[in-house]
Amino acid sequence: MSHWIIAPVVLPAVLGPLIVLLMRNDLTLQRVFSLAGTLALLAISVALLAAASSAGPEVYLLGNWPAPFGIVLVLDRLSALLVLLTAMLAVAVLLYVIGTGWDARGRHFHALFQFQLMGICGAFLTGDAFNLFVFFEVLLIASYGLMIHAGGGARLRAGVQYIAYNLAGSTLFLFALATVYSVTGTLNMADLSVKIAALPEGDAALIRVAGVLFLIVFAVKGALVPMQFWLPNTYALAPGPVAALFAVMTKVGAYAILRFFTLMFGPDVPATGTFYAEILYPAALLTLVVGMVGILGAKGLARLVAFAAIGSMGTLFLGMAPFSPQTTAAVLYYLVHSTLATAALFLIADMVLERRGTDTLAAPRPPIPQNGLIAALFFAGAIAIAGLPPLSGFVGKLLILDALRNTGPYVLAWSAILITSLIAVAGLARAGSLLFWKAYESPPEPVPHDIPPPARALPFVAVGLLLAGLVAMTVLAGPIMGWMEETAAQVHDPRPWIDAHALPQEEE
Amino acid sequence: MELIAEVVVSLLLVGAGFFGLVGSFGLLKLPDTMTRLHAPTKATTLGVGGVLIASMVYFAFLGGGLSWHEFLITLFLFLTAPVSALFIAKAQIHRAVPPADLPPTGTGAEWAVLDGKAEARD
Amino acid sequence: MSLALIAALPFLGALFPGLMIRAGRGPSALAAAAANALALLGLLIHAPAVLRGEVIHTRIEWLPGLGMDANFFLDGLGLLFAGLILGIGLLIILYARYYLSKSDPMGQFYTYLMLFQGAMVGIVLSDNILVLLVFWELTSLSSFLLIGYWKHLPEGRQGARMALIVTASGGLAMIAGMLILGHVAGSHDLSVILTQAGAIQASEWYLPALLLILLGCFTKSAQFPFHFWLPHAMAAPTPVSAYLHSATMVKAGLFLMARLWPVLSGTAEWFWLVAGAGLITMVIGAVIGLFKDDLKALLAFSTVSHLGLITMLLGFGTKAAAVAAVFHIIAHASFKAALFMAAGIVDHEAGTRDIKRLGGLRTLMPVTFAIVAVAALSMAGIPPLNGFLSKEMMLEEVLHAGAGGGWLLVVLATVGAAFSVAYSFRLIAHVFLGPVRSDYPHHPHDPGFGMWAAPALLAVLVVLIGLWPMTLAGGIVAAAAGAVTGGAVTVNIHHWHGLVPALFLSIVAVGTGLVLVGGHRRLDAIWTAVPRPEAKRIFDAIVDACAAVARGFTDGLHNGALTRYLAIFTLGVVVAGVWAFRTGTHAPGDRLLTEIAPVPVVAWVALVICSVLLMVLHRDRLLALVLIAVVGLMVSITFIYLSAPDLALTQISVEVVTVVLMLLALNFLPKRTPVESGASKRLRDLIVAGAAGVGVAALAYALMTRDFAFPTISDYHLAHSKSGGGGTNVVNVILVDFRGYDTFGEITVVGIAALLVFALTETLLRGGRANRRLLAWVPDQRRAGDRHPMMAVIATRMILPVALVVGVYIFLRGHNDPGGGFIAGLVVAIALLMQYMASGFAWADARQRLDYHALIGAGVFVAGLTGIGAWFAGRPFLTSDYGYVRIPPLEEFELATAAIFDLGVFLTVVGAVMLMLASLTRIAIRAGETVNIEPMDVDPSAPSHGTEGR
Amino acid sequence: MLRRFFPHPWLSLLLILTWLLLVNGFAWGSLVFAVILGVGIPLLTAAYWPDRPAMRHPVKFTAYILLVIYDIVVANIAVAKIVLFMPRASLRPAWVSVPLDLRKPEAISLLAGTITMTPGTVSADLSADGRAILVHCLHAPDPDAVVADIKARYESRLKEMFE
Amino acid sequence: MEILVASAIGVITMTGIYLVLRLRAFPMVLGMSLLTYAVNLFIFASGRLSIDMPPILSPDGAAYVDPLPQALVLTSIVISFGMTAVMVMMALGAFLETGHDRIDMTGPQEDEQ
Amino acid sequence: MIEAALTFAFGCFAVGLLFTLYRVARSDGVPDRVLALDTMVVNVIALMVLYGIYAGTTIYFEAALLFAMTGFVSTIAYAKFMLRGDIIE
């Protein structure tokens, strides 16, 4: 059993307190350690991905207690992928934060950042349903801190909303966990998989309730309509880089839905059947519509990007709804893409906001410093998020469209994806035109003095890294999709996962 | 011996129950906050004290052996009850008792709760 | 040269101009031109082979799973288009170098232009429809950038967006169409698809695929009813108009129709859709064009018209029509690009392109006049120019197609031709002929050679191809038409076919055209007077309406009302839960129920009453806090009664700390909640809440009254708690051992919570509104005179040490009896809290050296290290060990690593609670709270008492 | 020297006793640990109890405690009578001010506590200079008698012990 | 007992949600606390109800209540304490920044800086 | 005998609890209610100890001790809030 499996949790979990303990008054030191730790996390996650690619699911028995009695971590291709994604995103965001000095605008940014990583990685790696709740809470509370970093009235009020909504979600999570435990007597996900499949008929209704509650809980994280309400204000009012990091948080919800509803509540389970797919499908359609229409309807740039994030979740869930290996492979590709793209756009939006001084699209402003460069970045980000070529969004969209065709009636889904793409294009074009072109309508004025002309390279490097990731995803689409297909096959075959736990046999 | 213990425990329990009930009843019956304050701080303390002593006796003679925790609880309640009462009284004076109703201190100073000096900011 | 490289060269070329613009305008243009020329060279190397009928292939595996590989092929059609794109591209680069002014960012321009060129080359060389889609959308995007190039012009920005929206919508439709096509054909490779005509046309998906693909083609090629965007794209710099909107991009749609001609054409659907749209477009474009006064608008509508013509020809579905189409593509590209560039020259030199303000330029700009004359006459279809040849061929095909009684087709085609003649002549007559005017905005004169070279070259081509069509264009037309039709074609282009009906039609058209020009003034008056729908206004209205709806929908849905969000959330949960339950089978439980004793009923009554009271009385916030404490108390004794002492201990301790935190916050908050929601909202909320309450209660009851379906995992915990975990308090062993990892996460949460409270306090106090509000803060309730009553201070002096002893005790025994690090931490924190309440935070805080940050950090760190420690024993994270230690004179006691873990928990909890209190106190101090230097208000035994100050 | 390690010897004793009560039994090992706590905790909290009052007469103190316990029982019976049987109308609550001769905060607090725990009286406040206690009487037809009783029965004993 | 516990959970949930739906931060925090009580009881109840069978192993102890849900509740209590503290603090912060503690962000953002 | 006495005591404190509940619900001021809450805690402690006797276990006594401690602290906190607003000034 390799101890490296837990490293993505332990590393930030130790680094966070160390930062608090030893260097809380030295920002430079914090930056060095935070970045070094995040880079180490990246290296570890690459190694884990390699390990997961070459072997079946690996189980790490915490406390050396046999499953299902203790808590286990499970490394499989899916969890390794998402940990890697998190680490990549984290590096870019951290570079941006250091480059822009966002971390100096409030206290404890780096400690909270590390704890955020701990929570996210923990959620991806755990093989225990209740432990997933715990790490949801870790990532949530860290996210609360990051969200209100640097303060401000509107941000704090949005923070209150964010907390309140997620507290409701967390409470529901606990109801769901208690229900599932109450029926099956276990919390280990592999054990749950076995037991839910073997439930007596009379327990079906209750386990269905548990399942639907889980679905809603994860829907909150994944911003699935009608549980998306928390997202626009949160993402729009959070500091830009924080919103960028949050791009992976919605994926935690998507991950959990994929995991739970393939491993435990899969379509083959007699008690539940395709019930959840039937719920997910219309909800995903609505999410897509709400998100993409929001792009056109948003009055502010950050809010626009927030709706783009919702829209991309809609696409993602639409692809996920059939719960079939083929769509899942496409969804995984799209998931990575949309995370990087959303994050890049949030960073770009922050660049614009920093320079324009207002988020409102229609507000007349002179051209910002580095207008051309930032416009180009925005253009690239917009292309990516709208799913236009040549970036990976287009490939992802094609993959999802193609995969959906084999899963039954797809005309509605296709129409939704394509029509909403158009709406997104219209919205993004309008925004880009207002931000970067309209500024030239009036002769350029000298930049007001209260907006410092930020000219550091690091923020651009950060955005560049994310966009380079998109380019790489496009160029390497073939091998990546090959890998994703194997991953999807693994996700949809719970047997190896369960076997890796060496669960005790029922004595009958 | 056991019988005596049983009798003692029972008497203590009955007495404690009685005083406990009276204390709570006083809360119900007495006319205002200040008078109500008398009932629980005393009677309930004795009520719960009785129960605790009964418990000590019970475990010492009839249960698994002498248990001292009850003594500690009793001590704690006796230590804290006057402080609680004082604070509730102060709160009540502050909120609802007209200063004119209070007797003069006779020392030249004001009653602490009415005193204005803490407001002074320097 | 590899086809992929040819397609890639313009993209590489796109990188340089932007980067090299610092080196000057010349090098920038040169870089673009070099890439362009190189690509053209590469293409021409293949030309002989292609003209021989060979097809060149390049295959690069990209995404085989999707059938999306970077495959390219070059046949006659591809050669024709790629040649046009790269050839005219080179001329445009030259032209633009001189056209753009010094203030225009030229690097950007060439970058966009080369991006566009690459995309176009990609389209025409793609052998994979998905890759083709990539390039297709790229042309939309790059044209968006080019049209909006002059950022300061509102027309440019609007035109760019309109073009993008229209062409992108077609592109999206085409994605669906192509995917269907590929699915039906069994491959996404064009070379395969083109062999599947039978399968495709027999498929039930033929019509949807056709419609979707045509939607893409029509939008791109500005075919009716999507013709309206093209004239607005004319806001772009003229080189862009010349390149995109005459020679290349708009022809992408034609290209694709031609490319897919073998598999899609030949059906009635194809004929009616394509030929119909083409015909209508041709006529409408020509008619409108005549009445445009803006030179570029005139040319734009003329382009629309000619594109319609070609579309119509493709729609006929015959080989001869295809030949005509291909030839007209060449002809149109040559004369229209020349005309656009010439129009740009006029605009550039005369300062206007409004025909009404021009006239008489013939003598002032003779070179330009010559170019325009040649090109316009060709456009009018005057012999011997190439436009004449293609128009003859068109009319011939129309007559063929209309032979079966389709006289309307013939009439309309002739009308179109007539208007085409009319606007061509008008262009010559109203701009160049007539008297020289005195009121040109600038002084018009011919530009330098650099600027007129390109259009002149094209004009020469117009003439030469007109004169020797078979020599100069016969080969390429044959190759291209062969590629379109998927077989050999006979190309026979001559000026004189005898007195065929087409010639009569041509003469009629020219004659009518002359009449139309002659009566232009009167016709124009009528045209202006007749109301007709203005496409841009309709489009704008639709877009604006969509945007308004989107805004209303978005803002209405996400109106910021958290209470509504949460109500929806609650209702959603209830509905989904009930739905899930009702659709599954449920067997009521048969577990033996626990009997109901009287005392629990009393507790139940208390709990329910206080709960309900909270709903009624919550507006008095202090009172609400008292009531909630009762609820908490009742929950705690429920835990006691139902065999959960640890829970009771934790609940009651957390409760008091929570209440204290809330009281600290309430000090600054309003003390009452105002009545803000009406009766109906309260009723709504009550119904929502009630539904959730009933649901939860029913679920709880259903669960509690049944047995577990399987033995629970906690049997193992009970069995191994002592032997494996070394403790008899199973709950504690679960917490610090079996599920220690949960606890690790949990203390992290508490630690973060405290850090967060601290960080927020710092932020609030750093300045800004909160700080100002605090500095100006006046207590909103009357304050009593004494702060630290003596009795409390004295009592605390006893209670604090005792409570600390109790804390130690609870910590140590936690592994075997109710207690543990968390509760102990809370007890110690509560003890310290007592001290702080008695003597004030500042006084007490000044007297201890604990650093709360360090406590939290150390706590989480210690817990983490305990977990890591197991690694050194080769065990997984958090593996515990325990043993019995004997240190004289102490009794033998158990030492478990779990206890060290629990110490981490303890430290974190103490640190976290104290840090939260400290933070809130700092806010109070900022609000003007004084700091006392004595522990109590008055110490009668002290020599001087009552001292107080900061 | 000794004071440095035992800033409050009585407190140390109390803590040792507390520990033994908590572990609910006597063993030498427990005693050793109790002594460690008894020394350690007062040292830790010494800063919160800066002055060091001497309580010179432990015997008298014990007697006082017994007296108070006796009074508490009596007080409870008296209050019970009032609560159960006295009609509201005949209840004569009263505020009285008890001037203090005590000066030590510990002594005053003990007196205030005693007043609260004993018949029909609650100490409700202290004067701002700490020289009088405000006492509320549940039923005091003769308030002066209450003052006299408090001073004679409790304050004088406390004064002997503390000052 | 089951019916008492179930109905109590229901009533607390109802009150909690009702308070959460009030328009101010303070009642919302109270409501969230109540929901915490409710869910903790619910988790606890998922181990079924047992009287006088605390999960403290003793030589003569024959039966014990299911200890696992208790451990889960403890985790939940601790976590929700942290969450409550943060929420209280943020509500206070928002109040200090804006001068009111309304939780809905409808209407003009009068408090935006 | 003990059982009967125990039942009596249970009854007394349970009824006492109801009385305090009444005072929490119906009263003319918060101090009064805090007083009622304080009394309620004491009643609950008594009930817990009685339950310990009834069940023959001392396991609940730490809980009783802790209830006493927290009850005291919260009473002081409420009162200090009413007196000063800031409870740990």
Ligand code: NA
């Ligand atoms: Na989230």
Ligand code: NA
């Ligand atoms: Na709580």
